[in-house]
Amino acid sequence: MDATALALYSPPAVARRSPAKPAFASIHLSCSYAASFHLRASRNPALRALSPLWRRRRRGSGLLVRAEMFGQLTTGLESAWNKLRGVDVLTKENIAEPMRDIRRALLEADVSLPVVRRFVSSVSEKALGADTIKGVRPEQQLVKIVHDELVQLMGGEVSDLVFAKSGPTVILLAGLQGVGKTTVCAKLAFYLKKLGKSCMLVAADVYRPAAIDQLTILGKQVGVPVYSEGAEGKPPQITKNAVEEAKRKNIDAIVVDTAGRLQIDKAMMDELKEVKKAVNPTEVLLVVDAMTGQEAAALVTTFNIEIGITGAILTKLDGDSRGGAALSVKEVSGRPIKFVGRGERLEDLELFYPDRMAQRVLGMGDVLSFVEKAQEIMRQEEAVELQKKIMSAKFDFNDFLKQSQNVAKMGSMSRVIGMIPGMNKVTPAQIREAEKRLAFVESMINAMTAEERGKPELLAESRERRIRVAEESGKTEQEVSQLVAQLFQMRAQMQKLMGMVQGQEAIAGMGDLMDSLKAEEKAPPGTARRKRRNIKPKQRDLDAVLS
Numbered sequence: 103m104d105a106t107a108l109a110l111y112s113p114p115a116v117a118r119r120s121p122a123k124p125a126f127a128s129i130h131l132s133c134s135y136a137a138s139f140h141l142r143a144s145r146n147p148a149l150r151a152l153s154p155l156w157r158r159r160r161r162g163s164g165l166l167v168r169a170e171m172f173g174q175l176t177t178g179l180e181s182a183w184n185k186l187r188g189v190d191v192l193t194k195e196n197i198a199e200p201m202r203d204i205r206r207a208l209l210e211a212d213v214s215l216p217v218v219r220r221f222v223s224s225v226s227e228k229a230l231g232a233d234t235i236k237g238v239r240p241e242q243q244l245v246k247i248v249h250d251e252l253v254q255l256m257g258g259e260v261s262d263l264v265f266a267k268s269g270p271t272v273i274l275l276a277g278l279q280g281v282g283k284t285t286v287c288a289k290l291a292f293y294l295k296k297l298g299k300s301c302m303l304v305a306a307d308v309y310r311p312a313a314i315d316q317l318t319i320l321g322k323q324v325g326v327p328v329y330s331e332g333a334e335g336k337p338p339q340i341t342k343n344a345v346e347e348a349k350r351k352n353i354d355a356i357v358v359d360t361a362g363r364l365q366i367d368k369a370m371m372d373e374l375k376e377v378k379k380a381v382n383p384t385e386v387l388l389v390v391d392a393m394t395g396q397e398a399a400a401l402v403t404t405f406n407i408e409i410g411i412t413g414a415i416l417t418k419l420d421g422d423s424r425g426g427a428a429l430s431v432k433e434v435s436g437r438p439i440k441f442v443g444r445g446e447r448l449e450d451l452e453l454f455y456p457d458r459m460a461q462r463v464l465g466m467g468d469v470l471s472f473v474e475k476a477q478e479i480m481r482q483e484e485a486v487e488l489q490k491k492i493m494s495a496k497f498d499f500n501d502f503l504k505q506s507q508n509v510a511k512m513g514s515m516s517r518v519i520g521m522i523p524g525m526n527k528v529t530p531a532q533i534r535e536a537e538k539r540l541a542f543v544e545s546m547i548n549a550m551t552a553e554e555r556g557k558p559e560l561l562a563e564s565r566e567r568r569i570r571v572a573e574e575s576g577k578t579e580q581e582v583s584q585l586v587a588q589l590f591q592m593r594a595q596m597q598k599l600m601g602m603v604q605g606q607e608a609i610a611g612m613g614d615l616m617d618s619l620k621a622e623e624k625a626p627p628g629t630a631r632r633k634r635r636n637i638k639p640k641q642r643d644l645d646a647v648l649s
């Protein structure tokens with residue numbers, strides 16, 4: 103791999119100062135901007151070359167974000183290569199400590215010890231055997247080696263659903279109670295519909311009456327039929343009849359929901375074997391909870407030995423899972439992870455890509471998934487338009503509202519943030535704060551006139567307008583002023599982040615706004631605020647906003 107390509111593996115710069123509390127709004131703007139930027143970059147090599155900018159976070163201007171998923175593992179791995187800064191070549195001596203860091207990070211992520219031992223020995227061997235490549239620093243080489251090993255550990259490439267060559271594809275789901283099986287049934291139906299395949303759900307969990315009702319409700323939400331014979335039927339017979347029904351109705355795929363139990367028991371295994379014998383399913387997928395770490399890997403192994411499975415579906419990856427399950431399942435059980443669940447919504451199920459997961463573990467985000475998500479909600483021309491507006495500092499409140507709604511469609515904020523390279527350290531609390539404040543902000547934007555939303559300078563230059571918006575939205579003038587000031591700050595930040603700022607031409611109306619903000623901060627409560635002349639912002643004001 104040449105130096106440029108390897109440079110993409112530059113470890114994200116670890117900010118040397120405590121994470122600045124990000125302006126809530128810039129989290130949304132960064133996500134919106136990234137959606138448009140990466141969407142364009144996905145079709146434009148020149149722009150794509152810029153995307154490492156997202157990986158090397160600019161101190162002070164980027165957002166210090168810690169995605170919920172794998173945060174601890176990412177930090178642990180980062181400390182490994184940060185110890186190699188300044189060395190010229192990887193040697194047995196100088197990689198000893200980084201290897202100990204990697205070992206510790208994987209164990210803390212709840213990866214099983216035998217897997218960790220094999221992983222560290224393979225990375226060490228490759229690190230010592232690696233040729234030095236001109237222009238590539240040793241820590242970059244180590245990041246690349248760890249990345250490739252992580253990809254292999256998780257199965258190498260994506261393992262998609264297998265479809266039957268003739269007749270309906272039968273997907274049998276198994277798993278313990280509460281792991282998310284029934285939810286996965288609906289998510290899979292939603293995924294199959296997106297692929298243009300007709301689907302039917304089968305209620306074969308006859309022991310928990312609520313499960314049948316739950317599946318029926320979910321089926322209605324997705325818009326697919328649910329085959330049920332109530333709680334009296336026997337799962338093997340129910341499933342067999344469902345296959346006949348699917349054949350009659352020429353349905354492409356059926357997804358069978360089976361009973362979950364608190365732990366593996368013989369009755370559960372025997373029943374699954376009978377169902378399997380009755381319908382010979384195309385896929386037998388074990389649903390496991392990512393939060394259970396290496397226990398998930400052990401479960402997959404047991405089910406594979408007992409009944410034979412074709413793969414696993416890892417749910418609740420949006421939770422505070424340390425990553426051990428994602429990293430261990432394939433290596434321990436020999437069976438691939440096919441899908442991951444990242445939330446409770448129907449669209450929160452996606453194919454499992456080992457390379458993208460490895461990039462996220464290494465804090466490099468997941469541009470490809472981000473682009474795919476952005477493509478689902480944003481047309482290319484919209485992305486071009488948004489990009490131009492942001493780069494020309496014309497991004498206004500209409501754009502902010504539209505993009506915030508778009509970002510919300512891409513999934514939870516932590517998930518969107520986790521996909522954007524270079525933004526892998528937002529704390530969950532900061533993300534929750536950002537999400538909470540969005541409604542607060544939207545109420546102020548909705549109180550603005552269309553003209554004010556399209557020309558925020560009008561609000562920056564007129565205190566009367568700000569007071570009116572405050573009164574109509576039930577907020578204070580100070581809060582409105584802060585919001586307007588943050589929009590200008592976001593404009594400048596985005597340009598700075600892109601490294602495309604063309605000089606810092608003064609932004610009209612900033613002086614007045616900055617002064618009234620400062621006056622607010624200094625004036626004791628109730629002091630009549632001094633009226634401000636509209637003045638061109640002094641460089642000092644602009645620097646204060648831009649810093």
Ligand SMILES: Nc1nc2c(ncn2[C@@H]2O[C@H](COP(=O)(O)OP(=O)(O)OP(=O)(O)O)[C@@H](O)[C@H]2O)c(=O)[nH]1
Nearest residue numbers: 279280281282283284285362417418443444445446
């Ligand atoms: N955060 C999060 N919650 C999930 C995910 N998948 C499922 N859940 C939630 O987990 C809970 C259990 O989901 P179910 O689908 O009822 O689990 P189950 O395995 O069918 O449970 P039983 O029917 O009792 O066997 C529900 O509240 C789901 O919304 C996920 O990927 N992320």
